[in-house]
Amino acid sequence: MLGMLLSATVMLSGCVSMVAAEGGLQTLEQQADGQEQVADAGEMQVPRNVILIIGDGMGVPQVYASVVGAIGNNSAFLRFPYSGFSRTYSRNHYRTDSSAGGTALTTGQKVDNYHVNWGPDSTRYNTIFDDAIAAGMSTGFVVTSSVLDATPASTYGHVPYRKMFDTLSLQMAQCQHSVMIGGGGKYFRPENRKDGLAPLDTLASRGYTVVYSLDSMNRFRGDRLVAFLYDGDPDKAPARGNMLTQGAKKAIAMLNRNENGFALMIEGSQIDWACHNNDTAYLRAELADFEQMLHAVLDFAQRDGHTLVVVTADHETGGVTLPDGNIEQGRNEVKFLWGSHTGCMVPVFAVGPGAHYFSGIQQNTDIPMKIRWLMEL
Numbered sequence: 001m002l003g004m005l006l007s008a009t010v011m012l013s014g015c016v017s018m019v020a021a022e023g024g025l026q027t028l029e030q031q032a033d034g035q036e037q038v039a040d041a042g043e044m045q046v047p048r049n050v051i052l053i054i055g056d057g058m059g060v061p062q063v064y065a066s067v068v069g070a071i072g073n074n075s076a077f078l079r080f081p082y083s084g085f086s087r088t089y090s091r092n093h094y095r096t097d098s099s100a101g102g103t104a105l106t107t108g109q110k111v112d113n114y115h116v117n118w119g120p121d122s123t124r125y126n127t128i129f130d131d132a133i134a135a136g137m138s139t140g141f142v143v144t145s146s147v148l149d150a151t152p153a154s155t156y157g158h159v160p161y162r163k164m165f166d167t168l169s170l171q172m173a174q175c176q177h178s179v180m181i182g183g184g185g186k187y188f189r190p191e192n193r194k195d196g197l198a199p200l201d202t203l204a205s206r207g208y209t210v211v212y213s214l215d216s217m218n219r220f221r222g223d224r225l226v227a228f229l230y231d232g233d234p235d236k237a238p239a240r241g242n243m244l245t246q247g248a249k250k251a252i253a254m255l256n257r258n259e260n261g262f263a264l265m266i267e268g269s270q271i272d273w274a275c276h277n278n279d280t281a282y283l284r285a286e287l288a289d290f291e292q293m294l295h296a297v298l299d300f301a302q303r304d305g306h307t308l309v310v311v312t313a314d315h316e317t318g319g320v321t322l323p324d325g326n327i328e329q330g331r332n333e334v335k336f337l338w339g340s341h342t343g344c345m346v347p348v349f350a351v352g353p354g355a356h357y358f359s360g361i362q363q364n365t366d367i368p369m370k371i372r373w374l375m376e377l
């Protein structure tokens, strides 16, 4: 039992030292009981909630393009007191794909590209969302892709190939998330499936209300919600409106009713697609949309005081660089190396109880392990 206080003086160099660190924590907790100074120097609360935010394909240049573009220091990225880096390589590749990247961030395991929460010998890996549910917390996700895309799938699915949409939709219909918001509704109806099954009926029989518009989503007052805001992939920003921000706010409002806390994944899915397309205007619009959502989440976390927010990417896409620009005018030139992922480190931003543990260069797999450890999952 760690109690409600952890000491910020305990530094983790990685999750390999969890057991040792736990022993160290007990020692420091005992010290804190007798020596107020230790506690004063770095005491903090255990986070009750965690919001893991993934900018798909969002490397440091993508973030800086957004920071420069937000004139007057009003970039949401500037609101994070702690930042670090994540090494994104997968089990079998220097360049990860989104399913191995998502798996690393939700399970703490490096897997082969195209695998979702699926290891060697068909091992199914547990996610931080499974652990949160086992601890009596509520969970969910909000994405700007289909709900069956690799990143959302890594919060509920287990498949050896990310495009197994029939299987993933059945797994999603049987999962324990309280709220799921994104596109891809068509995959849940029998006419669009090879197996002729209707996961939509499974969702209904398990007590979910399924809605198809932002208005219906916002009006919903129950405990189990699926919002298919698009039948296929959601539109690009800004054509899709602010579904990401509204979805994030709705999910937080629903999940925050659980006094045991919640774990939520939010993804800016199309930052990646813009970079695959080497489309600067599309990228800027996606980043602006992502920043609007970040401001809303940070406003909540600031009010709440018990929420750990971690923002990172699964990988960088496009080999983006920013050769020139103008700070006063909020302008920069975006150049792309190619239309694929790269193996660069990606940024990590954190705020809230335990946020400082996300500083430094870490493995992508360290992120969920630190979340587990901090939240005693």
Ligand SMILES: [Zn+2]
Binding pocket: 056, 057, 097, 098, 099, 101, 272, 314, 315
């Ligand atoms: Zn990705």
